Structures are given as structure tokens and as C-alpha cells.
Amino acid sequence: MDIEPIIEGCRQQKRASQHQLYVLFYHYAMTIARRYTAQVETAEEVVNDAFFKVFTKIHLYAGDQPFRFWLRRIIINTSIDRLRSSLNAPAPDELQPWHDAETDTGIIEDLTREQILQLLDQLPPAYRAVFNLYVVDQYTHDEIAVLLGIQPGTSKSNLARARQHLKTILAQDFEFSKQP
Amino acid sequence: MNDFDKYFADKLNEETRFPRVGKNWNALTGRLDAYAAGVSTGAAASSALLWKLAACGLLALSGYLAWDNHNIRLENQELQEKLELEVAMDTSLSPEATVASTEQPATTFSDAPGADDNTSGQTGHVGLSPALWRQNGRTASDQVRPAFAIPEQIKSSSDTVLAVVSDIDAMPMPGSAPTDTTQHHFSAVNPLPVLLNTLMATTDTLPLATIPTAATTLIQPHHEQLRRFRVGVQVIAGFEQPPAVALSDYHGVGLNAAYSPLKNFWLTASADWMSYQVQSKAYLPRRFYHGEQPKKTGPDHELWQIDGQTKQQQYSLGLRYVVPLRFALRPAVRIAHSWVRENPGIFSFAFEDKLHGGGPGGPNHGGPGPKEYVVEMPEPIWKTNNWRMGASLEYNLPRWTISLGADYISSGKVYFNAVQTYAGLQYKF
Numbered sequence: 177m178d179i180e181p182i183i184e185g186c187r188q189q190k191r192a193s194q195h196q197l198y199v200l201f202y203h204y205a206m207t208i209a210r211r212y213t214a215q216v217e218t219a220e221e222v223v224n225d226a227f228f229k230v231f232t233k234i235h236l237y238a239g240d241q242p243f244r245f246w247l248r249r250i251i252i253n254t255s256i257d258r259l260r261s262s263l264n265a266p267a268p269d270e271l272q273p274w275h276d277a278e279t280d281t282g283i284i285e286d287l288t289r290e291q292i293l294q295l296l297d298q299l300p301p302a303y304r305a306v307f308n309l310y311v312v313d314q315y316t317h318d319e320i321a322v323l324l325g326i327q328p329g330t331s332k333s334n335l336a337r338a339r340q341h342l343k344t345i346l347a348q349d350f351e352f353s354k355q356p
Numbered sequence: 357m358n359d360f361d362k363y364f365a366d367k368l369n370e371e372t373r374f375p376r377v378g379k380n381w382n383a384l385t386g387r388l389d390a391y392a393a394g395v396s397t398g399a400a401a402s403s404a405l406l407w408k409l410a411a412c413g414l415l416a417l418s419g420y421l422a423w424d425n426h427n428i429r430l431e432n433q434e435l436q437e438k439l440e441l442e443v444a445m446d447t448s449l450s451p452e453a454t455v456a457s458t459e460q461p462a463t464t465f466s467d468a469p470g471a472d473d474n475t476s477g478q479t480g481h482v483g484l485s486p487a488l489w490r491q492n493g494r495t496a497s498d499q500v501r502p503a504f505a506i507p508e509q510i511k512s513s514s515d516t517v518l519a520v521v522s523d524i525d526a527m528p529m530p531g532s533a534p535t536d537t538t539q540h541h542f543s544a545v546n547p548l549p550v551l552l553n554t555l556m557a558t559t560d561t562l563p564l565a566t567i568p569t570a571a572t573t574l575i576q577p578h579h580e581q582l583r584r585f586r587v588g589v590q591v592i593a594g595f596e597q598p599p600a601v602a603l604s605d606y607h608g609v610g611l612n613a614a615y616s617p618l619k620n621f622w623l624t625a626s627a628d629w630m631s632y633q634v635q636s637k638a639y640l641p642r643r644f645y646h647g648e649q650p651k652k653t654g655p656d657h658e659l660w661q662i663d664g665q666t667k668q669q670q671y672s673l674g675l676r677y678v679v680p681l682r683f684a685l686r687p688a689v690r691i692a693h694s695w696v697r698e699n700p701g702i703f704s705f706a707f708e709d710k711l712h713g714g715g716p717g718g719p720n721h722g723g724p725g726p727k728e729y730v731v732e733m734p735e736p737i738w739k740t741n742n743w744r745m746g747a748s749l750e751y752n753l754p755r756w757t758i759s760l761g762a763d764y765i766s767s768g769k770v771y772f773n774a775v776q777t778y779a780g781l782q783y784k785f
Contacts, residue, residue: 184651187639188639188649188651189392189639189640189641189642189649191385191388191642194388195381198377198381198384199377199381202374202377202380203371203372203373203374204371206372206374207369207370207371207372207374210372210374211368216374219374220374220376220380223380224380224383224384224387227384228384228387228388228391231388232388232391235638287367288367289367289368289370289372292364292367292368293368296368307364308368311361311364311365312364312365312368312369339360339361342364343360
């Protein structure tokens with residue numbers, strides 16, 4: 177679908193065009209925002225903040241990249257801004273490793289997206305942000321460091337801890353599910 | 357990327373359907389409207405809060421002043437009653453009681469020398485003007501004390517004074533030969549001490565001179581005739597709040613009328629005609645232009661400038677309360693609802709050909725490019741749910757009222773907020 181006329185209408189502050197663009201990319205934006213926030217309501221607020229920036233700064237979109245990518249970046253930045261106050265919160269006590277770090281990937285294949293989101297919700301905000309940025313959104317550790325205001329080394333260690341947490345939680349849930 | 361990360365990435369990148377698209381869009385629309393009006397939510401809220409606080413403060417001050425004024429009226433009423441009571445007590449005292457308080461029978465003084473009157477005693481005068489003691493329009497038959505009662509002591513002492521004065525007259529001038537007649541008197545009597553002693557002895561026993569009092573007639577304060585109707589004109593200057601870069605201040609004139617069903621309360625109606633200029637380098641927010649804004653006139657054309665003018669009519673109905681203070685300037689507060697009709701005039705959209713600039717070297721050599729103009733003229737629209745509240749000072753003449761005031765006008769749909777100042781002249785009838 178050619179969205180150039182819709183974007184042009186948004187440049188002219190036409191409300192109908194803005195509505196069209198909002199409806200087209202709402203679910204895409206919510207998918208991204210939900211990964212960074214622990215609740216759907218917070219994700220809705222992040223999406224609205226992001227679209228507000230899109231519509232008020234639409235003149236900065238030069239058209240040299242797909243609109244989707246530009247929107248994605250805005251949503252990620254907005255999510256990080258929303259989480260910024262909690263990113264420096266101290267991480268909870270380290271989970272006791274239940275099993276070896278290696279986890280049967282077969283467990284992950286059986287999980288739905290909603291279940292994986294629930295796994296992510298159990299991570300501390302800082303770990304979740306680094307995991308999403310690196311694993312899902314393909315940021316480098318240097319870019320993550322700039323975005324979160326941390327050192328690249330901290331980004332790497334947070335990522336490792338995030339993976340360890342996820343594996344531990346997965347193993348706990350798997351063992352629990354095996355119990356009679 | 358290892359398998360663990362890959363599986364997470366694939367799962368989390370799957371786009372999912374989420375509910376409440378319409379609800380969230382409505383919430384976003386409100387924010388976009390606020391932005392289009394050139395007002396950020398925080399600034400509008402803080403600005404409106406300040407005005408609300410100022411209005412509350414003004415109302416509180418008015419209430420306190422009204423209460424204070426009421427207390428002063430009560431106090432005045434008490435004093436007036438007290439004064440009336442004292443006057444009534446004074447007028448109840450009879451002339452006979454006053455005369456009986458003196459030790460010597462009084463002699464009524466008559467303004468005609470030698471004339472008799474009905475009072476006992478002798479008439480006489482000591483050279484005093486009778487007009488000083490005569491009351492206007494009063495005779496001896498009035499229930500008042502006599503004009504002036506000269507006790508008998510004075511009468512007798514006056515003869516002594518006259519005798520002494522005659523002796524002084526008979527005294528020879530210094531250097532002249534004394535005569536037999538005067539020498540006896542002069543040698544026997546030093547007239548001045550005698551005169552003074554006589555007068556002092558007389559005054560010691562004189563009853564206190566009583567100033568006749570008249571029953572006081574209370575002078576009622578002048579009340580201005582209540583004129584319930586007013587009609588007038590005003591000039592207005594308005595300022596967008598917060599100030600918008602693309603919008604000029606707006607000015608205009610108007611007519612107004614008012615009716616007072618109760619004292620100090622006025623029902624007001626007004627019609628104002630105003631206009632303002634718009635100039636912008638970017639597409640206009642909906643607040644300033646509600647029509648279709650034209651697209652670029654060419655692939656290499658960019659919007660260069662927008663110029664336009666908008667006329668605005670405001671029709672208001674409201675209520676005004678004039679604080680009942682007895683000062684030259686009287687404060688008033690008012691609240692009103694306004695219907696606003698916005699009538700954009702001709703708007704000119706200028707597009708510049710960026711690529712084919714016309715510089716000194718000719719086409720394609722940079723410099724400002726040729727302009728193309730698109731002209732639009734949208735239809736007028738009505739904007740409702742506008743509320744205004746403000747304060748003013750008015751100076752009252754018998755038939756005219758001059759007022760100066762300021763209102764804060766707030767639009768329910770965040771079309772615009774503004775401060776409007778005005779100066780008005782009203783005729784009272």
C-alpha cells in the first residue's frame with residue numbers, strides 16, 4: 177500500500193490522514209511498545225506519545241527510509257524515555273540457577289508470544305530493555321550504551337544476565353509443569 | 357545470533373492485534389487539537405490555573421469589601437439613631453426650666469430699643485446688636501428659650517460702667533489744667549481698675565450664656581437615581597495566550613447593552629467585531645486555518661510563506677457584579693459566554709521553485725526561485741463553548757459610565773485562549 181499520500185496529508189495537518197496513518201500502524205507500534213513495557217496500558221501511552229511526536233515532527237521525515245523504520249525508532253526512543261526512571265533501579269537478587277545455563281530450545285518453540293512476553297515481564301526493566309534492543313531490534317552494544325546512558329560493558333553484562341534470567345525462569349516453569 | 361535469541365526475536369517480532377484503537381485515537385486527537393492551537397497542555401493548564409486563582413482572589417476580596425461595607429452601614433445606622441435620640445431629648449427641654457436655672461430674674465432683650473415685651477423685668481441694652489440674639493423667624497411665643505436673658509446684675513453693673521466711662525470722659529487731657537469738676541472725680545477714683553473689677557464681679561455671677569439650639573433637621577444623603585439600562589461602545593485589543601508566532605494581536609470595536617434587575621447586578625450583552633493577521637512559513641495549524649491547505653504546485657516546489665487575514669465576530673451574554681464601594685472607581689467582575697464566528701479572508705500560499713532558482717547566473721544557479729501563488733478563501737465557521745471572565749474598573753457620572761477592563765477568554769475545544777482588554781463608554785437611562 178502506498179502511504180505517501182497519507183504522509184503528505186499528515187504534513188498538511190489533515191486529521192483524516194493522521195487517523196489513517198494511526199490505524200495502519202497502531203498494532204505494529206503496540207507490538208514494539210509492549211516488549212518494553214510491563215503493562216498494556218503503559219504501552220498504549222507510549223504509542224500515543226510516539227504518534228504525537230510523529231504527527232508534530234512529520235516534517236523531519238525525509239522519505240529516505242521506509243516510514244516503518246522511522247516510526248520504529250521513535251517508538252523505541254519513547255519507550256526508553258518512559259522507562260528511564262526505572263532503568264537505574266537496582267536489580268533484584270540474582271535468581272538461583274535451577275539448572276545449567278543451557279536450556280532445551282524445544283521449550284521455547286512451544287511458547288506463544290504472550291507467554292514469552294510474560295517471561296520478559298519478569299525481567300528487571302534494565303535487563304528487559306537491553307535484551308529487546310540487542311536481540312529483537314538489532315542494536316549494537318555501543319548504540320545501546322548511548323541510548324541508555326550506560327557503558328558498553330554494562331550493556332553486555334546486562335544482556336548476559338537477562339539471558340540467564342530467562343533460562344532460569346524457563347527451567348523453573350518447565351520443572352514445575354512436569355510435577356504431578 | 358544463537359538459537360535462543362533467534363527464537364525470542366522471531367516470536368517477539370510477530371505483529372499482534374491490540375484492542376482500543378478508537379479510544380486511544382480519541383485521546384490523541386485531544387492532544388493534537390491542543391498542539392494545533394499552539395498551546396501545550398501544560399502551559400494552557402498553568403495559564404488557566406493562574407487566571408482561576410486570580411478570579412477567586414478577586415471574588416474573595418469583593419466578598420470581604422461587601423461585608424465590610426455592610427458593617428459600616430450598620431454602624432452608621434446606629435449613630436444616626438443615637439443622634440436622633442439626643443436631638444429628641446434636647447427639644448423636649450422647656451424654656452421655663454431653662455430660665456428657672458438662673459439665680460436672678462432675667463430680662464428679656466428686645467431688638468427695638470425701649471420696646472416692651474411680655475416678660476418681666478426691665479428692658480435695656482448695653483450697646484449690643486440685637487440681631488445677634490434674635491432667632492430667625494421666632495417670636496417670644498415659640499417654645500424656645502428667650503433670645504438672651506440679661507440678668508439684673510448686668511443691668512445694674514452696666515450703669516456703673518457707664519458712670520465710670522463718663523468719669524473717664526470728664527478727665528482732663530494730659531497737660532491741660534484740671535477743672536474743679538473733674539479733679540474731684542479724678543483724684544478720688546482710678547476708673548480703670550474700677551471698671552475691670554466691676555465687670556469681673558459681674559461676670560462671676562452671670563449665668564452661663566446659653567446658645568439657643570434649634571431642633572436639628574437631618575439632611576438625608578443624596579441617592580443617585582437608579583438607572584437600570586445602559587448602552588455603549590467599546591474598543592478591544594486581544595492577545596493570544598500563549599502568544600502564537602504566526603498570529604498578530606487582534607483589535608476591534610463593539611457595542612454593548614446592560615440591564616440591572618437587582619442593585620449592583622447587571623445582565624450584559626455585547627457584539628464585537630475584530631480582525632487579525634496571519635503570517636507563517638509552514639502549514640498552518642487548524643486553529644488558524646480550517647480550510648483545505650493547497651499541496652505543492654510542483655515536484656520541486658516548497659512552501660515559502662502563507663499570508664492572510666481573518667475577521668472574527670464575538671457575541672456574548674453575561675453577568676456582571678459591581679462591588680458596592682463608595683470610591684471614585686468601582687471594581688466589577690463579570691462572567692460571560694461567547695459565540696465566535698470566524699471568517700477567514702483571502703489566504704495566499706506562496707510556493708518557491710527550489711530547483712530552478714533565478715540567481716545572477718540565471719536558472720539553475722541558485723538564489724531565490726520564482727514564486728507561485730495559490731489563493732484560498734474558506735467558508736466562515738462558528739466556534740461555541742467559549743467562556744470569558746474578567747474584571748473592570750468603572751467611573752460613574754450622572755449619565756455616563758467610563759470603564760476599563762480585561763477578560764480572559766477560554767475556548768472549550770481549545771480553539772484559542774486569549775486576554776482581551778477593553779475601554780468602554782456607556783450611557784445610562
